Amino acid sequence: MTFDTIIGQAPIKQRLLDELQQGRVPHALMLWGPEGCGAMPIAVAYAQMLLGGGVMAEKLQHPDLHFVFPIYKKTSGKDSFCDDFLREWRELLLNRPYFGMSEWMDAAGAENQQLIIYANESDAITRKLSLKSSQGGYKVMVIWLPEKMHLTCANKILKLLEEPPPQTVFLLVSEQPDQVLQTIRSRTQMVQVPRLTEDDVREALVDKYAVQEAEARRIARSCAGNMAQALRTITNDADSEYFFELFVELMRLSYARKVKEMKLWSDRVAGMGRERIKAFLEYCQKMVRENFIYNFGRQTELNYMSEREANFAVRFAPFINERNVIGIMEELSLAQRDIGQNTNTKIVFFDFALKMIVLIKNR
Numbered sequence: 001m002t003f004d005t006i007i008g009q010a011p012i013k014q015r016l017l018d019e020l021q022q023g024r025v026p027h028a029l030m031l032w033g034p035e036g037c038g039a040m041p042i043a044v045a046y047a048q049m050l051l052g053g054g055v056m057a058e059k060l061q062h063p064d065l066h067f068v069f070p071i072y073k074k075t076s077g078k079d080s081f082c083d084d085f086l087r088e089w090r091e092l093l094l095n096r097p098y099f100g101m102s103e104w105m106d107a108a109g110a111e112n113q114q115l116i117i118y119a120n121e122s123d124a125i126t127r128k129l130s131l132k133s134s135q136g137g138y139k140v141m142v143i144w145l146p147e148k149m150h151l152t153c154a155n156k157i158l159k160l161l162e163e164p165p166p167q168t169v170f171l172l173v174s175e176q177p178d179q180v181l182q183t184i185r186s187r188t189q190m191v192q193v194p195r196l197t198e199d200d201v202r203e204a205l206v207d208k209y210a211v212q213e214a215e216a217r218r219i220a221r222s223c224a225g226n227m228a229q230a231l232r233t234i235t236n237d238a239d240s241e242y243f244f245e246l247f248v249e250l251m252r253l254s255y256a257r258k259v260k261e262m263k264l265w266s267d268r269v270a271g272m273g274r275e276r277i278k279a280f281l282e283y284c285q286k287m288v289r290e291n292f293i294y295n296f297g298r299q300t301e302l303n304y305m306s307e308r309e310a311n312f313a314v315r316f317a318p319f320i321n322e323r324n325v326i327g328i329m330e331e332l333s334l335a336q337r338d339i340g341q342n343t344n345t346k347i348v349f350f351d352f353a354l355k356m357i358v359l360i361k362n363r
Helices: 009-021 039-050 081-097 100-109 121-130 151-155 158-162 198-209 213-223 227-234 236-255 260-271 274-294 307-319 325-340 347-360
Strands: 027-031 066-070 138-145 169-172 189-192
Touching: 009 189, 027 039, 027 151, 027 227, 027 307, 039 081, 039 138, 039 158, 039 169, 066 081, 066 189, 081 121, 081 189, 100 274, 121 138, 121 158, 151 158, 158 169, 158 213, 169 236, 198 213, 198 227, 227 236, 236 274, 236 347, 260 274, 274 325
Parallel strands: 027 169, 027 189, 066 138, 138 169
Antiparallel strands: none
16 A cells, blocks of 8 residues: 555645655654545555555565554453454455445454454553564554543553654544543644545546446545545445435334334344444434435535435425424434443434424424
8 A cells, every 4th residue: 555546635645755754753643534534544555654665564464563443352251452353454454445434343243343442452552562673663553543442541552652662653543533532642643634525536436446437426426525435335335225224214204103113113223233323323414414405405516415315305305404403413413422322222212213203393
């Protein structure tokens, strides 16, 4: 992976190249931005440059290149470490560098597990970085989603982040930096990676993935700068289809006030697992936002929906208006908060579904 293969983000790539050439490589760097912006590919390509390239670095098997990422316990009662998932991690990074939590869960075989960076991972990090560089150069530790790090782990690596061993570089990649421990953020150089432009995504789809121009243009508009989402679209991602069906079903049940069926709907959604539930809630927010905008009659300019979603919006959009859009978005935000705090998911969704009965009727 090289900077030449990374989509867009020219200013950030140039900045990192300049710092490397001038010998001003920060010992701890946090690249932060939304899913699919390219922060992870940038981090990996930069790590490979720091290590001098070569076959081992290209295959992500360089002995001085280390990775930390959210995982689950493979065996109940037994500690798991990121190295237990290293084969799956490397395969995903090499085959699909633009990915999100859903792709990683599939690759890791996580199903409905909640993924975190466990407390004991700090011991593995300390051990790896205490060793001398096998090649006499840099040692690089790439941490994906430090916001998923257990508090104990985060606190234990503070000293390392502040005073790492010689020629040690931490590259943190975050999608939600405000959820990263402040003491960690203060020890890193923060670099924001913005969403990709619509043209960047369109050109990548045409040039790298052989998508027809018209289809690439539609996908680029709908994914809002998220290359991971664009790739899900062209590979017919099952979650997107399922989320759409769940959203449509909830709206129809709410309008018809079918409480019994809504309870069954809530139970089904609650069984998806917390990470997929979070993704579904984000999808619902997107659909509410897009349907509200649809009412202004500027679909071509402002809307970012797939063809199927846009067809649904023709009849549904009037139900999302000035009188209820804020209330619906607030309830979705509350549901996200409750899910993040491990509240009973069945209760959260049934409560949300019942409130939708009132909100959807508020036309």
